Amino acid sequence: MSIMLDDEPQIKNGVYQIIYHSHYFTNKFGRDLLVLQFQLVELIEDHKHSLFSMWLNLKNYTKNKNGQVNFKVSKSSKLAEIWMKIFPSQKVKRWDRLPLRQLKGLILNAKIEEGKRNYKQKLIHKDLRISKIVGLSLPNSLP
Numbered sequence: 001m002s003i004m005l006d007d008e009p010q011i012k013n014g015v016y017q018i019i020y021h022s023h024y025f026t027n028k029f030g031r032d033l034l035v036l037q038f039q040l041v042e043l044i045e046d047h048k049h050s051l052f053s054m055w056l057n058l059k060n061y062t063k064n065k066n067g068q069v070n071f072k073v074s075k076s077s078k079l080a081e082i083w084m085k086i087f088p089s090q091k092v093k094r095w096d097r098l099p100l101r102q103l104k105g106l107i108l109n110a111k112i113e114e115g116k117r118n119y120k121q122k123l124i125h126k127d128l129r130i131s132k133i134v135g136l137s138l139p140n141s142l143p
Helices: 078-088
Strands: 014-028 031-040 052-057 059-063 069-072 107-112 133-135
Touching: 031 059, 052 078, 052 107, 078 133
Parallel strands: 052 133
Antiparallel strands: 014 031, 014 107, 031 052, 059 069, 107 133
């Protein structure tokens, strides 16, 4: 039996503890993006199969013939800012080689908010809104 994961959940705004689930790379509206997906640590019955996403801009990404993805991040990007919050003592020599595997098993605080407007800035009906992660931090600090 396979379990269907809900990757567009709706949850009350707030700060929740989450754990890394997976990531993928995509291109939307001409922009290269990294999508980090997390699950709630405390499995609330309504959301135990929900994945909360955080969409982050990249300079670019490429796939080689082995299927491995290489990506580049700007020092002024949100991913760079989050990385420095989560790993403050780690020196990053190359921003094109961030080891995303370091997120595995890490429990973080996530500020989760409901998206209220679409890409045209029009209000979305309350029942159609989805929640997204807008900030990440270590559990002992605020996102």
